[in-house]
Amino acid sequence: MNADANSIPAIEVEKLQAGYDGDVVLQEVTFSVRRGEVFFIIGGSGCGKSTLLRHLVGLNAPMAGTVKFFGQPFTHAALADRRALLKTFGMLFQGxxxxxxxxxxxxxxxxxxxxxxxxxxxxxxxxxxxxxxxxxxxxxxxxxxxxxxxxxxxxxxxxxxxxxPEIVFFDEPSAGLDPVTSRKLDELILQVRDTFGTTIVIVSHELDSIYSIADRVIMLDRAEKGVIAEGTPRELAANSRDPRVSEFLRRLDMAARPA
Amino acid sequence: MPGSLESGDATVTAIEIDGGLDVVLGGVWQVTVSRPTWGKLLAGREPRRVRLRTDEVAKWDTSLLLFLIEAQEWCRVVGAYCDTEALPEKIRTLLGQFTKARETSVPFDRSESFLTGVGQATIETWERARTASTFLGESVIGVARLLKRPRMFRWHDCFEEMQQCGAMALPIVSLISFLVGLIMAYQAAVQLRQFGADIFVADLVGLSVVREMGPMMAAIILAGRTGAAFAATLANMKANEEVDALETLGIPPVFFLALPRLVALTLMMPLLALYANCLGILGGMAVGKGVLDIPPSAYWIETQSIIDLSDVSTGLIKAFAFGVLISLAGCLRGLQAERSAAGVGRAATSAVVTSVLLIIVADSLFAVIFNYLGW
Structure with a gap:
């Protein structure tokens, strides 16, 4: 495989507008996920994390904007192309x-x-x-x-x-799991990535997992209807001036800090 | 003699070195396209030693593992030495996991003896009978509680259900009752015409619709429409743990969920039966006018002369009983359902079958009773 093919991001989301029945949940969301990356979509409840995921995997059609996988358009692709792309996905649903x-x-x-x-x-x-x-x-x-x-x-x-699959999507993988099982699942996710070079996209608000396995995160916000922060979790926790981001990400630091 | 195989983008080359076989895999191995197989590569050779290498592999997935597992398995069976030292660590780990899984895998035996089957079926039947009688008892207590403290009853839910099972059912009840009246009138006309007794079509249709077919058709429609809906809704609520949530609050699910439905359907059923009677007579009247040239006024007078209040009231008593049976069967099957998608489907089917069975059995009982009473 040549270097060019590798430099194309696994997922490119451009100006995606998403919602249900005329209600806009996400406005102009743009980001990309690199190959072999463990990418987290985080944010508080109701911020549109799951909505974004459903639009990425094609369960819902976006109101505007495009999603590309490995440089190939997915959103308005012909049925055969869509099927070919779907073959390269795997998705783990919440339950x-x-x-x-x-x-x-x-x-x-x-x-x-x-x-x-x-x-x-x-x-x-x-x-x-x-x-x-x-x-x-x-x-x-x-x-x-x-x-x-x-x-x-x-x-x-x-x-x-x-x-x-080349990409595996996870919807709240640790929801309803005990901490030990949750850790094991995290290890499993890393093992899959390391063995097969799989790109991993995870929707979660489990701080433990975010700090231990995320390469990069984006944070969505309900009021903003879009991405308010992007980077590695530690970078964001340390440098973000946005109180919403630091409040979300520093909770664990507080808990882990020795008394 | 070197041998080489290619399939899709995957390649495998075998080089013979003093009795052993050096197997070099290369290219792209993907599970979604076909791959070379170990048996083909071997082509009848029987090496004593096999060395596996993946140096030239550009991209791989489980497809490659399958090939390696085939090779390992073959070596194990013929007793050849399988050298996996040259494989990358990742692949060896996965192969190890798989071998371990195979060793620990215990086949799960679901077969059971005939006696166990009979025993379990008996226990299940007993259990179902027990829940059915508990449910019946709770319903009776629920009705008593309703009469004692009507303010505690969920009237809002009840009215909504009434609308669903009563008003919303009017179109389908109209169509079917009208057509049943029409069909009966046609059948009667063919026979009665031979004797010049055309006008008695009105008697026949009127009596059989009011005493039998009106309540019966309305009940069968509601068994399919409303009984199934009750069962599916309650079964889904049970699967969602909504029923458990009520129990933990100390609210009896029967009072909260089943009773409003029971009251709604029991009150609506006689009304729908009356409505079905009218439409059935109208169907007969249409045939009278269209086929037999009987003026509607004459048809109506003839119908009035044969039907008296006891005919209408026997029909209504039946309808009332059918309403109780359908709603009990629907709610019971819903609350007895398994907590799964298939369980919801089975509950709905079972509700319809039970309701129809109960309707027919009850109807024949009524026939005997009314005959005995001379109604």
């Missing part, structure tokens, strides 16, 4: 969003059956491998209803990783 009528193995196998020329035996092998990778070896034949919330989330990640 795991596993299909309840399928076993974990079948959940992971479905995207493989849909998009790869692999034989049934190979699909099975990959599903087992992916589940093992997220620490669910031995649970292949369980149904989602038979396992805990944290396990469901990890199984969701295994499904998101099934096609070895």
């Amino acid at each position: 795991g969003a596993l299909w309840s009528s399928l076993t974990l193995r079948e959940n992971v196998a479905l995207p493989l059956e849909e998009y790869t020329p692999l034989s049934a035996r190979e699909v099975n092998e990959i599903a087992t491998l992916k589940l093992a990778q997220v620490g669910l070896g031995g649970f292949e034949d369980y149904f989602p209803a038979e396992i805990s919330g944290g396990m469901r989330k990890r199984a969701g990640l295994a499904r998101a990783l099934a096609l070895d």
